[in-house]
Amino acid sequence: MKQSPQLQHIQEQMKPGVITLDGFLGTDDRNLIDILIEDDGTVRRLGRTHRAVSNKMQHLRDAGYKGLGEFITVDGHFEVRVDSVRGKLPSPFGGPHLYQKINTIVRNTKLNTEIVFTDMHIHFIRDHGFYEGKGSLFRLEPEDLITILEVPREA
Numbered sequence: 170m171k172q173s174p175q176l177q178h179i180q181e182q183m184k185p186g187v188i189t190l191d192g193f194l195g196t197d198d199r200n201l202i203d204i205l206i207e208d209d210g211t212v213r214r215l216g217r218t219h220r221a222v223s224n225k226m227q228h229l230r231d232a233g234y235k236g237l238g239e240f241i242t243v244d245g246h247f248e249v250r251v252d253s254v255r256g257k258l259p260s261p262f263g264g265p266h267l268y269q270k271i272n273t274i275v276r277n278t279k280l281n282t283e284i285v286f287t288d289m290h291i292h293f294i295r296d297h298g299f300y301e302g303k304g305s306l307f308r309l310e311p312e313d314l315i316t317i318l319e320v321p322r323e324a
Contacts, residue, residue, distance in 0.1 A: 182261035195304030223295030
């Protein structure tokens with residue numbers, strides 16, 4: 170699909186050294202529109218929505234925030250730790266908000282696996298269906314998120 174000038178501008182903002190040292194695209198040389206379409210297809214194939222994924226991320230982040238940097242048990246079998254790092258970042262998608270550098274670690278003790286995400290990831294997924302480019306240090310694979318966080322199907 171052809172990429173709009175607006176998405177091209179956003180993709181330029183995602184390159185290394187513009188907002189973050191490593192950027193948000195990793196080694197992925199596809200157009201942003203193609204990254205978004207592929208990840209959207211994965212989420213839909215699994216019968217979920219970006220809203221459902223981001224809602225579960227937000228729920229675990231908010232519950233874990235009460236632990237003040239220590240792991241706490243959430244919903245019976247998730248161990249969650251939320252760590253805050255100084256500073257805020259703008260979204261490459263634009264908008265008036267700055268996102269705190271907050272990392273959330275979620276361990277699913279039933280599956281014996283964990284995943285790490287940030288407040289920026291919650292925004293990316295909720296508002297744009299963006300999981301970062303392949304090869305990015307902080308890329309979240311939609312299927313992994315859905316499995317590890319046990320994202321429910323929306324009614």
